[in-house]
Amino acid sequence: MGWSDYFYPDNPKRREELIRKSQEFKDLMKSNFRATNQLIDVMNEHLNCSFQHIELNEEATLQENCKVMIECMQKIQEVVEKIDKELKEKLEPTLYEKLLNLSLLPEDFKLVSKVVEGVCGVATVGSTTLVSFLIDKGVILAKITSKFVKIAAGTLATLGLAVVFLGIDMIVQAILGSIERDNLEKALKEYDEALKEFEPASEKYQDNITYVRIKIEGINK
Numbered sequence: 001m002g003w004s005d006y007f008y009p010d011n012p013k014r015r016e017e018l019i020r021k022s023q024e025f026k027d028l029m030k031s032n033f034r035a036t037n038q039l040i041d042v043m044n045e046h047l048n049c050s051f052q053h054i055e056l057n058e059e060a061t062l063q064e065n066c067k068v069m070i071e072c073m074q075k076i077q078e079v080v081e082k083i084d085k086e087l088k089e090k091l092e093p094t095l096y097e098k099l100l101n102l103s104l105l106p107e108d109f110k111l112v113s114k115v116v117e118g119v120c121g122v123a124t125v126g127s128t129t130l131v132s133f134l135i136d137k138g139v140i141l142a143k144i145t146s147k148f149v150k151i152a153a154g155t156l157a158t159l160g161l162a163v164v165f166l167g168i169d170m171i172v173q174a175i176l177g178s179i180e181r182d183n184l185e186k187a188l189k190e191y192d193e194a195l196k197e198f199e200p201a202s203e204k205y206q207d208n209i210t211y212v213r214i215k216i217e218g219i220n221k
Contacts, residue, residue: 014184021191025151028202029065030056032144035206036072038213043134046127046216047120049079066152073145080134080141086119087131100136102129126216133212144205147198154190 033056040051054072056065088096091112098104099112109128116131117123134141 014188018184018187018191021188021195024195025062025191025198026056028198029062029069031206032069032202035209036069036076039076039209040072042130042213042216043076043079046122046124046130047079047083048122051075063152066148069148070145070152073141073148077138077141077145080138083119083131084135084138087115087135090115090118099128099132102132104128129216130212133208133215137208137212140205140208143201147201151194151198154194 033054037053040049040053043049044051051072054068057068087099091099095104095108095112098108104112109125112128113123116128120127120131
């Protein structure tokens with residue numbers, strides 16, 4: 001135990017807690033990246049998109065990884081917004097609502113499929129289901145993007161996880177230990193607040209993508 005830890009014995013515990021919470025963030029981000037790649041796969045397959053997979057860079061900063069996710073999600077949202085705008089313009093309001101609710105009758109589907117094909121270049125039950133999901137659940141995509149934007153703009157993105165004191169006399173170490181204690185307490189509070197928002201948004205995002213994948217796979221069997 002260093003002198004700073006002697007005067008502030010809870011510092012090692014705080015460091016460990018901060019590292020644990022950092023790992024929680026990392027795990028959530030990995031899951032979000034994986035879910036996004038699954039969404040990319042179904043969009044490429046069913047909507048003639050050409051998105052590239054994204055990859056979490058273990059050597060990069062939290063901020064840099066957030067930027068990758070944000071840029072990808074913005075591109076996906078641009079495609080969804082374009083599709084939504086064109087469908088609103090070309091479909092009767094009642095058919096548009098039926099599309100979102102997936103309550104199309106056989107005769108409705110024929111009319112809608114022609115419009116979907118004109119907009120997306122393909123018209124299958126899978127593509128129609130995916131279009132409906134992406135438009136109806138657009139708030140889910142926007143919400144997870146906003147969480148990444150918030151994290152990238154915050155102090156979490158550049159926070160150091162530990163301070164090592166070497167060759168410093170007892171008094172100076174005690175002063176630095178006090179500073180570290182305050183910083184660690186502040187960081188732990190920020191992590192708690194961020195996780196409180198980020199975890200449920202991530203789980204909702206991942207669950208929705210899993211749902212639509214299962215639904216489309218069931219249709220295609």
